[in-house]
Amino acid sequence: MHLTNRKSNFFALMLTMAVCLAAVFGLQPAAAASSFVDDDGREVTVSAPFERIISMYSAHTENLYDLGAGDTLIGAHSTSTFPAAAAFLPRYDYNADPEKVIAADPDLVIIRPFISKRNPEFVEALETAGIQVVSLYPEKFELFDDYFRKLALLTGNEETAEQILTNFHQEIQHISDVTAAIPEKQRVFFESTDTNLRTVTDDSMAGLAIQLAGGINVAAGAEPTTAGSSIASFGAERILENADEIDVYISQRGAMNAGGNQHTIRIRPGFQTIKAVQDGRIYVINEKMVSSPNLRFLTGVREIARYLYPEVMDDLSSWQTDTSATRRDLANIIFHADHLPIYTPSSSKYYEEDHSGHVYGMFEDIPWTDADFDAIETIVVRGLIELDETGEVERFNPDEPVTRYDTARAIFISHTFPEPDSAAAVSDLSAADHPAFIQAMADFGIMDLNDGAFEPDRVMTCGEIVDAFLKAQPYLSKEAE
Amino acid sequence: MSKFFSLFLGVLMIALAFGSAAAEAPEVILVISFGTSYNDTRAVTIDAIENTIQEAFPDSEVRRAFTSQIIIDKLADRDNLVIDTVTQAMERLVADGVKTLVVQPTHVINGYEYDDLAAEVYAFADQFDSIKMGAPLLSSTEDYLKIIDIIKAEYPLENDEALVLMGHGTHHFANAAYAALDYMFKAGGSPNIFIGTVEGYPELDIVLPAVQALNPTTVYLAPLMVVAGDHANNDLAGDEADSWKTIFKAAGLRTEPVLRGMGEFKGVQQLYIEHIKAVISEN
Numbered sequence: 001m002h003l004t005n006r007k008s009n010f011f012a013l014m015l016t017m018a019v020c021l022a023a024v025f026g027l028q029p030a031a032a033a034s035s036f037v038d039d040d041g042r043e044v045t046v047s048a049p050f051e052r053i054i055s056m057y058s059a060h061t062e063n064l065y066d067l068g069a070g071d072t073l074i075g076a077h078s079t080s081t082f083p084a085a086a087a088f089l090p091r092y093d094y095n096a097d098p099e100k101v102i103a104a105d106p107d108l109v110i111i112r113p114f115i116s117k118r119n120p121e122f123v124e125a126l127e128t129a130g131i132q133v134v135s136l137y138p139e140k141f142e143l144f145d146d147y148f149r150k151l152a153l154l155t156g157n158e159e160t161a162e163q164i165l166t167n168f169h170q171e172i173q174h175i176s177d178v179t180a181a182i183p184e185k186q187r188v189f190f191e192s193t194d195t196n197l198r199t200v201t202d203d204s205m206a207g208l209a210i211q212l213a214g215g216i217n218v219a220a221g222a223e224p225t226t227a228g229s230s231i232a233s234f235g236a237e238r239i240l241e242n243a244d245e246i247d248v249y250i251s252q253r254g255a256m257n258a259g260g261n262q263h264t265i266r267i268r269p270g271f272q273t274i275k276a277v278q279d280g281r282i283y284v285i286n287e288k289m290v291s292s293p294n295l296r297f298l299t300g301v302r303e304i305a306r307y308l309y310p311e312v313m314d315d316l317s318s319w320q321t322d323t324s325a326t327r328r329d330l331a332n333i334i335f336h337a338d339h340l341p342i343y344t345p346s347s348s349k350y351y352e353e354d355h356s357g358h359v360y361g362m363f364e365d366i367p368w369t370d371a372d373f374d375a376i377e378t379i380v381v382r383g384l385i386e387l388d389e390t391g392e393v394e395r396f397n398p399d400e401p402v403t404r405y406d407t408a409r410a411i412f413i414s415h416t417f418p419e420p421d422s423a424a425a426v427s428d429l430s431a432a433d434h435p436a437f438i439q440a441m442a443d444f445g446i447m448d449l450n451d452g453a454f455e456p457d458r459v460m461t462c463g464e465i466v467d468a469f470l471k472a473q474p475y476l477s478k479e480a481e
Numbered sequence: 482m483s484k485f486f487s488l489f490l491g492v493l494m495i496a497l498a499f500g501s502a503a504a505e506a507p508e509v510i511l512v513i514s515f516g517t518s519y520n521d522t523r524a525v526t527i528d529a530i531e532n533t534i535q536e537a538f539p540d541s542e543v544r545r546a547f548t549s550q551i552i553i554d555k556l557a558d559r560d561n562l563v564i565d566t567v568t569q570a571m572e573r574l575v576a577d578g579v580k581t582l583v584v585q586p587t588h589v590i591n592g593y594e595y596d597d598l599a600a601e602v603y604a605f606a607d608q609f610d611s612i613k614m615g616a617p618l619l620s621s622t623e624d625y626l627k628i629i630d631i632i633k634a635e636y637p638l639e640n641d642e643a644l645v646l647m648g649h650g651t652h653h654f655a656n657a658a659y660a661a662l663d664y665m666f667k668a669g670g671s672p673n674i675f676i677g678t679v680e681g682y683p684e685l686d687i688v689l690p691a692v693q694a695l696n697p698t699t700v701y702l703a704p705l706m707v708v709a710g711d712h713a714n715n716d717l718a719g720d721e722a723d724s725w726k727t728i729f730k731a732a733g734l735r736t737e738p739v740l741r742g743m744g745e746f747k748g749v750q751q752l753y754i755e756h757i758k759a760v761i762s763e764n
Contacts, residue, residue: 194520194521195561260519263522263714263718264522267522357722357723383727412730413730413731434731
């Protein structure tokens with residue numbers, strides 16, 4: 001009995017151990033993922049999340065912030081400027097002395113294959129000093145999830161990563177579904193650089209973004225300039241052959257100012273024949289939104305969908321209400337009613353430069369994770385909402401009410417009104433700082449007078465603001481000839 | 482007789498050709514610009530100026546140099562476009578055995594940029610038989626008067642409209658050119674044309690109230706720059722709160738930016754040719 005008992009106990013113990021061992025070595029996916037091979041072929045084992053990280057690539061930096069791992073960053077390459085907090089991290093450069101990185105005592109330096117190819121001795125010096133180096137870069141969009149999960153594993157944020165990825169793909173799918181249902185498809189040309197007017201390949205992130213946004217790429221099938229490149233040859237001649245077919249012209253710009261802008265595209269010989277140029281549908285998109293492996297790709301897809309299908313994507317119905325408008329509402333209404341392209345700084349030196357007014361991303365009450373961050377920043381950077389600049393920190397005050405003067409001012413600045421045939425009589429014109437705003441609203445019937453009075457201080461409802469912006473639509477500023 | 486006559490004519494033509502080619506036109510005209518990374522804008526301004534100069538001086542070779550290292554690097558990185566710095570251009574001229582040279586900067590005023598490029602050019606003086614330097618756009622009083630005529634022709638204004646030209650501005654004493662031009666517009670009967678600068682005097686703070694005082698129906702904003710590049714696209718016509726366009730609108734003025742570099746104007750291209758002719762005829 002004793003023996004048997006012992007024996008059975010022994011077997012039970014063995015069984016338990018076997019189950020545990022199986023769990024640890026291979027049967028459970030979580031445990032298997034604690035080591036991986038990076039994109040330089042390096043075997044990486046993660047025994048505990050890294051806590052002192054230096055990121056040598058802006059997309060790594062941004063993704064770590066998205067994972068909630070911003071506080072593990074002790075430094076970043078100078079191109080890391082999103083979110084704004086990243087711009088204030090100590091700067092490290094792979095073209096400089098590796099001793100500076102070593103002296104900062106990081107437990108992990110995340111690079112990309114481009115860096116190890118360009119400066120192998122830099123990477124070698126870090127590894128010789130006993131610092132863990134991980135090299136990551138998803139060459140294709142299909143590899144993004146896998147890449148994002150590796151960043152999560154390195155910082156112990158696997159669960160967050162799964163939630164983020166699920167949401168990311170659902171949102172993209174949603175945009176895709178909405179635009180797929182639109183019968184009349186818009187045709188797009190995407191300019192990746194104005195040198196030889198190159199475009200992008202079908203399987204590039206930008207090429208994919210056009211498909212996901214429900215666009216038809218006029219340059220579909222363009223051949224890469226070099227094998228494996230996302231940049232594809234096209235040229236002015238083929239663009240002009242398709243002049244009637246291009247409904248929307250998108251130009252990508254970034255740190256290198258690669259593509260043209262509204263003006264430079266318009267002045268190219270022959271380009272006035274392009275439908276998009278004639279219709280004023282040239283859009284400039286920041287490369288960080290469409291060509292960089294980060295979550296802002298979703299913003300990029302939505303942004304392209306807005307350029308293609310503004311009426312569907314910039315739906316104002318949720319603001320056609322009788323509730324009093326807040327500054328947050330005003331920002332959203334302007335953003336959608338005027339179909340404004342999202343603002344984001346393109347210069348990596350943005351935070352080193354002087355800015356006379358608001359600095360992007362610095363509102364204490366509108367963090368970069370706010371659902372309306374893009375709309376509010378875009379409106380403020382354009383000077384369409386006045387700010388209270390008396391405090392020590394920047395505040396947007398999103399919950400404060402909106403007056404008729406606020407709305408008149410925003411409409412005046414973002415629209416171009418012709419000279420009126422005759423000036424409407426407004427009894428309380430002198431009550432405003434700039435009577436011209438009010439006068440224009442009265443002259444062009446954008447906002448109604450009450451017994452001849454404009455009542456600039458009266459608070460507006462969301463529906464009234466939407467109504468004013470819809471009336472102002474014909475006067476929306478277009479690129480100057 | 483006819484044979485003799487054609488021989489005579491032939492000799493005369495050869496003599497004339499030699500006269501203009503050897504004694505006047507230099508072997509090379511080096512056109513030096515600040516540079517721009519806006520390829521399309523460069524085509525209608527710097528390229529256009531160089532091409533017009535080439536047409537006017539068919540016996541000279543027209544070469545290009547930029548003074549901005551940042552732009553040279555950017556074009557090399559981005560577009561594989563190799564453009565000489567001033568020193569590189571001079572070294573190449575020496576290596577090619579060029580002996581007679583005219584340098585024409587496309588700069589607007591005689592500021593630091595001009596001083597620096599002149600010093601770089603003259604450092605090679607002993608390796609040439611002749612180096613002559615054409616003047617920047619705004620040099621003589623005649624230049625100012627011509628620019629005023631060109632601007633008035635390019636921007637026809639109604640009496641109740643205003644035009645504000647955005648100059649670069651500098652800490653160099655040549656910055657006085659901007660206020661002088663503003664004065665000369667007014668003295669020449671155009672009280673509605675103003676000069677302001679991004680980095681010098683007159684500042685926007687001075688120009689804006691002066692324009693407001695006229696209460697114009699429309700304000701046009703245009704670059705007083707050869708190339709409509711970064712300053713024109715961002716500081717002048719940008720959609721951001723601190724662009725001149727937004728600031729003028731926020732002050733209640735109907736405002737329209739115009740993105741044309743002065744290098745696009747035939748009159749300005751011609752003025753550079755006159756500057757080259759003037760130095761060629763000097764002894």
